[in-house]
Amino acid sequence: MFQKKGHEINAPDNRGGLRGWLERRYKLTPLFEFLQHKEVPIGSHWMGWYYLGGITMFFFVVQIITGVLLLMYFQPGEATAYESIRFLTTKVPFGWLIRSMHSWSAHLMIISLTLHMFSTMMLKAYRPPREITWVSGYLLFLLTLGFGFSGYLLPWNKLAYFATTVGTQIVASVPLLGHWLLQVLRGGQDVMINTLYRFFAGHVVILPLAFVGVIGLHLLLIQRQGMAPPVGETTAPRGMKFFPSFALRDLLLWLACLMVLLTLTVFLPYGPGIPGMDWELGEKANPMEPAYPGIKPEWYFLWEYQLLKEFPPHLFGIEGPQVCLFAIGILLSIWAVIPWLDRRAYRNVYSPGFSDFGWAAILFLLFLTLAGWDIGAGAAGAELSSLPKVARVCALWTLAAGAVIIVVRYVVYEHRWFLLTFAALLHVALHGLAALSYLLAGAIALAAAAFIGATLRLLRSRNPTT
Amino acid sequence: MKAPALIAATFLICAVANSADQGAVAPVPKLAEMLSAKDTNGNPIVSAEAQTYFNGLNDRLKELLNQAVEKETVSRPEHLAILLSLQLRPQKMEVLLQNNCVLCHSDSANHTPDTLFAPNPEPGASVHMNLKDVVEDVHFRQGLSCAGCHGGDPAADLGHNHVKEWPEKDRQKNRAWVVAFCARCHSDPVKMHDYNPSLPTDQLAKFKTSPHGHLLLDAHDDRAPSCVSCHGVHGIRAAKDPQSKVYARNVPETCGACHANETTMAGFKRADGSPLPTTQLAEYRNSVHGKALLGRGDLGAPACNTCHGNHAASPPGVAQVSKSCSLCHSANAGLFDGSKHKQAFDQHNWPECGQCHGNHTIAKTNDAMLGSGQGQLCGDCHRQFAQKNPDCIRTADYFHQTVTRMDEAKNHFAADSERLAAKGLDVEPISNQLTELGDALKKSRTYIHSFARNSFQQVAAPGEESIRKADELVKHARAEYRYRQSGLAVSIGIIGLLMLALYLKLRQLEK
Numbered sequence: 001m002f003q004k005k006g007h008e009i010n011a012p013d014n015r016g017g018l019r020g021w022l023e024r025r026y027k028l029t030p031l032f033e034f035l036q037h038k039e040v041p042i043g044s045h046w047m048g049w050y051y052l053g054g055i056t057m058f059f060f061v062v063q064i065i066t067g068v069l070l071l072m073y074f075q076p077g078e079a080t081a082y083e084s085i086r087f088l089t090t091k092v093p094f095g096w097l098i099r100s101m102h103s104w105s106a107h108l109m110i111i112s113l114t115l116h117m118f119s120t121m122m123l124k125a126y127r128p129p130r131e132i133t134w135v136s137g138y139l140l141f142l143l144t145l146g147f148g149f150s151g152y153l154l155p156w157n158k159l160a161y162f163a164t165t166v167g168t169q170i171v172a173s174v175p176l177l178g179h180w181l182l183q184v185l186r187g188g189q190d191v192m193i194n195t196l197y198r199f200f201a202g203h204v205v206i207l208p209l210a211f212v213g214v215i216g217l218h219l220l221l222i223q224r225q226g227m228a229p230p231v232g233e234t235t236a237p238r239g240m241k242f243f244p245s246f247a248l249r250d251l252l253l254w255l256a257c258l259m260v261l262l263t264l265t266v267f268l269p270y271g272p273g274i275p276g277m278d279w280e281l282g283e284k285a286n287p288m289e290p291a292y293p294g295i296k297p298e299w300y301f302l303w304e305y306q307l308l309k310e311f312p313p314h315l316f317g318i319e320g321p322q323v324c325l326f327a328i329g330i331l332l333s334i335w336a337v338i339p340w341l342d343r344r345a346y347r348n349v350y351s352p353g354f355s356d357f358g359w360a361a362i363l364f365l366l367f368l369t370l371a372g373w374d375i376g377a378g379a380a381g382a383e384l385s386s387l388p389k390v391a392r393v394c395a396l397w398t399l400a401a402g403a404v405i406i407v408v409r410y411v412v413y414e415h416r417w418f419l420l421t422f423a424a425l426l427h428v429a430l431h432g433l434a435a436l437s438y439l440l441a442g443a444i445a446l447a448a449a450a451f452i453g454a455t456l457r458l459l460r461s462r463n464p465t466t
Numbered sequence: 467m468k469a470p471a472l473i474a475a476t477f478l479i480c481a482v483a484n485s486a487d488q489g490a491v492a493p494v495p496k497l498a499e500m501l502s503a504k505d506t507n508g509n510p511i512v513s514a515e516a517q518t519y520f521n522g523l524n525d526r527l528k529e530l531l532n533q534a535v536e537k538e539t540v541s542r543p544e545h546l547a548i549l550l551s552l553q554l555r556p557q558k559m560e561v562l563l564q565n566n567c568v569l570c571h572s573d574s575a576n577h578t579p580d581t582l583f584a585p586n587p588e589p590g591a592s593v594h595m596n597l598k599d600v601v602e603d604v605h606f607r608q609g610l611s612c613a614g615c616h617g618g619d620p621a622a623d624l625g626h627n628h629v630k631e632w633p634e635k636d637r638q639k640n641r642a643w644v645v646a647f648c649a650r651c652h653s654d655p656v657k658m659h660d661y662n663p664s665l666p667t668d669q670l671a672k673f674k675t676s677p678h679g680h681l682l683l684d685a686h687d688d689r690a691p692s693c694v695s696c697h698g699v700h701g702i703r704a705a706k707d708p709q710s711k712v713y714a715r716n717v718p719e720t721c722g723a724c725h726a727n728e729t730t731m732a733g734f735k736r737a738d739g740s741p742l743p744t745t746q747l748a749e750y751r752n753s754v755h756g757k758a759l760l761g762r763g764d765l766g767a768p769a770c771n772t773c774h775g776n777h778a779a780s781p782p783g784v785a786q787v788s789k790s791c792s793l794c795h796s797a798n799a800g801l802f803d804g805s806k807h808k809q810a811f812d813q814h815n816w817p818e819c820g821q822c823h824g825n826h827t828i829a830k831t832n833d834a835m836l837g838s839g840q841g842q843l844c845g846d847c848h849r850q851f852a853q854k855n856p857d858c859i860r861t862a863d864y865f866h867q868t869v870t871r872m873d874e875a876k877n878h879f880a881a882d883s884e885r886l887a888a889k890g891l892d893v894e895p896i897s898n899q900l901t902e903l904g905d906a907l908k909k910s911r912t913y914i915h916s917f918a919r920n921s922f923q924q925v926a927a928p929g930e931e932s933i934r935k936a937d938e939l940v941k942h943a944r945a946e947y948r949y950r951q952s953g954l955a956v957s958i959g960i961i962g963l964l965m966l967a968l969y970l971k972l973r974q975l976e977k
Contacts, residue, residue, distance in 0.1 A: 091892070248971065263958070266951060270888075
């Protein structure tokens, strides 16, 4: 694959030392030459976006190292899971450091992965010939969420137990197979020690194997195809040598990430104290205890959790959660097949509509995540009476964020396509400020966007110069 | 061969089931008519809930209801609706349906408000009785109803020849007869055994020894309480029933009905001739006991009767105060009994516990009561009565300083522990020491009642040791945190240097 045309790979290598020794056996010259010639495109956008994949991989490597160290002490079992983690963090030298690094690195990995995914989406790097790279990245994103979900239960503490109970319950809403899937996931009717065994097996064997396979494909494709040049160009106007320029920059960034990770680990060993981003061990799980109010899933699942809450118990004669899961499935599927949906990018032409779709998705997720956190509820917490206030405050934050995004896009990036961003903002405004139900507000916003879009298309078809 | 046999068996089972169904008691036509009757607006008079309740009645009760309808003790759908809406359990319903008194008096068609048992009377409405009180009465449940006290035969034909048993003459003026009337059963062990074998039968004997008893039976004072003053007349409930007037949480109000009433209590005097106060209820409500019982609902906290007694209620004498307190506070009382103070208090004729803690107004104790300063209990008393013994003052100061130090250390280390835990440090050893310190502090506060330095020192010593250990552990945890910070600084320094080297290399390469 790395063989350069015309290169005689069977020529004897007379170099001495390790390089010569390796060369005589493994014929590495084509690989070295490939790497020497490999370039990272420098185009019309910020280079920083290219480093996010590497940062994500750095956190994944940290996860593997700290995970293996945790594995040396962790003992899955009803009487040992919690106790072994407690022993590790209190008695084992630097045990606290390993657990805290594992937790922080997990969250930072999801953050960098999300940014990587959105930057890839906005830069249309998914366009041909890199569709499979996008799909494999998308699979890696889902697997990472799986890591987060399965790892959360392993300390077998109260917080994790009830959050997992709530989280796994969602599966029951899958039509027809829901209860069977729930049983498969939990290993029984309820979250019990069998669930821990399953999650443990998933977390340390099944998911890593799948992840290594998919990330192998992802990296192979990136090496084979190189990084995507800016839209409209098949090759970049300029390039940066991968070795040593880009690789050393990558290394510099990884060291900076390690610095940040260590600092966070020492000063905030249990996380920033935000619900859904808190891993203080607390009390041991007791399945006989009733669930306590205010249980939140991890922050990256909050949008789904909040969306489920926004659906009524029944919709169109179907159970609300089922409709919601169907809607989530549709949204995630759209995200997976974007390379084929974005026809303009497919033709290597700038596609402002899909950029706008990405920004609308960010605003959509932002509102739901803020509402899931009960931002604006104050002391009332998650009580029913505080819901309108939460919706209002979260809508105001989302509108403010939306306004900043529009101004920056208009002025800095000279975007002129805001239809879906407008629909997302109209949605939260109608829901939060005009007190319409979330679904009705969403339907009105979509209808308004469709009407405006159709009108613009009509005007454009009548007067192609506009 | 098997199939015909199965079919035959199925038919047989169906036939038996059908015949069993036919054997169920059906409502007589008049009762059926009442059950389906509608008012002028076309709405059913007997509600759906009441209908469901009727359908769930057993055959015996349905039969009794049929009989009541045929005898016309239940003659109107409105009356039937009232009886069914009570939703009584079967045993009570059986008593009710055989009781012509209640059946007749619960029908508003037969009675004017002054003799009616109304089911849900408006507050302040003039009705003879609340029907719900009648059926909830503990006596009614045991099968004793109106006739149990009023006489007559409730199952016999209707009539009003039922007042023979009442000492009618002057019964409102002199209520001394009430206690004897109740005692006919309640002081008879044989009779009471049939109803409630665990209920004592000495109430009257005790009552006679009490000031209440003397006032009622000897002085014939019409303000004196009798059984009904505390237990009620109709609607009497068992003492363990939260709605009973003598349920622990209701006792203070029941006693206060008289004892907090200045008019009622006017003229009553204590043994020393001073007027009997009426502030006890207000004082009790603000006391540590009142807050526990009335505020938190802690039934372990004492009500009036815990110290004063029930039927033999009397103010405890000076000698008895500590005995009342020691029923719960046995450790403190035991230590006090062996202390020097016991003798001194007896010489002064002081009521032991009450002298320092008060009686109805007992407040939560605090460490400031100790010590020799002005306004401190020990100091104030010793300056007045024991000036010749400076060692006592030194002991009081020692007590005060020790418990104060332990208390402050406990709070201080708890706050430290919380801060260190938030920093991710292992605070379990500190928590263990805090638990031991808390135990030692509790014991030390108790051993103050020994008023002996040696005894106190023995229980305070583990607390002092816990303070020392906790201090060491906190220092160790802080050192560990500093070590982590230093480690981080060194790591960042090394990483920073590495980054700098990389950066320089990169610049060199790109030149």
